[in-house]
Amino acid sequence: MTQQAIARSQERRASWREYLELTKPRVVALLLLTAVVGMCLATTGWVDWQIMLPAITGIGLMAGSAAAVNHLVDRHIDAKMARTLRRPLPTGALSPKKVIIFATVMGLLGYLLLELFVNRLTAMLTLASLVGYAVVYTMYLKRATPQNIVIGGIAGAAPPLLGWTAVTGEIHANAVLLVMIIFTWTPPHFWALAVHRAKDYAKAEVPMLPVTHGIDFTKTCILLYTVLLTVVCILPYLIGMSGLIYLAGVSALNIGFLAYAWKLKFAPNKMTAYNMFKYSIWYLMGLFILLLVDHYIFS
Ligand code: HEM
Numbered sequence: 001m002t003q004q005a006i007a008r009s010q011e012r013r014a015s016w017r018e019y020l021e022l023t024k025p026r027v028v029a030l031l032l033l034t035a036v037v038g039m040c041l042a043t044t045g046w047v048d049w050q051i052m053l054p055a056i057t058g059i060g061l062m063a064g065s066a067a068a069v070n071h072l073v074d075r076h077i078d079a080k081m082a083r084t085l086r087r088p089l090p091t092g093a094l095s096p097k098k099v100i101i102f103a104t105v106m107g108l109l110g111y112l113l114l115e116l117f118v119n120r121l122t123a124m125l126t127l128a129s130l131v132g133y134a135v136v137y138t139m140y141l142k143r144a145t146p147q148n149i150v151i152g153g154i155a156g157a158a159p160p161l162l163g164w165t166a167v168t169g170e171i172h173a174n175a176v177l178l179v180m181i182i183f184t185w186t187p188p189h190f191w192a193l194a195v196h197r198a199k200d201y202a203k204a205e206v207p208m209l210p211v212t213h214g215i216d217f218t219k220t221c222i223l224l225y226t227v228l229l230t231v232v233c234i235l236p237y238l239i240g241m242s243g244l245i246y247l248a249g250v251s252a253l254n255i256g257f258l259a260y261a262w263k264l265k266f267a268p269n270k271m272t273a274y275n276m277f278k279y280s281i282w283y284l285m286g287l288f289i290l291l292l293v294d295h296y297i298f299s
């Protein structure tokens, strides 16, 4: 290969990675796990792959599209924060025009897949989640109120319901309970990171809770939401949706989360907030895997 050809192929690889980064792939991967668990819990047997495949692809494409719009709208904020300044838009690696085209194509493709191969209810609810995150949270709430992530959390919490409606075509109370779990998890998940990155958010003038109400108040809110989360997480067992495997596993996960929240409030070190944020991700992954394992063992 000539020097030029090598340079060209490196360029191509780099830009492919940058498009992938726009979609927040690790966030979307966890969202999709929660959607798959929603699908599986909606039925006693295995989910028909002719539904599962287009549902996962459609929800994934629309979530990735919402994430790309978030990158586009937030590019000036992202340029001011150490955590985000190397993203493809602030660095100039991708132009706003390319991002708009990418997000539009992904969003349309995702919607069509859901509308044509899954059902209209799922397509509409996924569209509402996309608008909730890309428009309501990113364009308005994020800049307007420290309750931004609490309200915006509804969009990120929706995937188990999207999975459920993909299989049944109906909204069921059990699916809403799964949404409630992620909704209650979001504040400790995000505020732990926001405590760690409070200076960044202050510098970028984003009214996150630690900036507007201080670190101590935020830590109290994290502790209270974590207590609420442990209560909400027991409901699947109490209503007979999940069994003892789930209850035992989620109790262990809850002890870990509560211990972090307590430590963060009363005996923190420099890394406690960041470690709690990382734990929150393993926590949610573990919880949904437990729901799945429990479901197939007990059904
Ligand atoms: C309004 C709701 C949410 C907010 C404000 C939020 C905020 C954040 C932020 C700021 C990060 C750091 C990203 C980075 O390091 O660049 C993050 C990471 C992450 N979030 Fe959330 N999040 C929310 C909801 C969710 C939901 C619903 C899920 C999944 C079900 C999720 C899963 C993750 C994962 C897996 C990461 C790690 C990503 C990585 O390592 O690249 N988040 N979140």
Ligand SMILES: CC(C)=CCC/C(C)=C/CC/C(C)=C/COP(=O)(O)OP(=O)(O)O
Binding pocket: 024, 027, 031, 059, 062, 063, 064, 066, 067, 070, 074, 084, 126, 127, 129, 130, 133, 155, 156, 158, 159
């Ligand atoms: C269709 C569907 C299910 C919808 C979308 C859901 C979705 C992608 C939620 C992601 C939530 C999230 C990572 C918020 C952080 O945004 P931020 O701007 O506060 O964080 P940042 O500073 O890292 O960009």
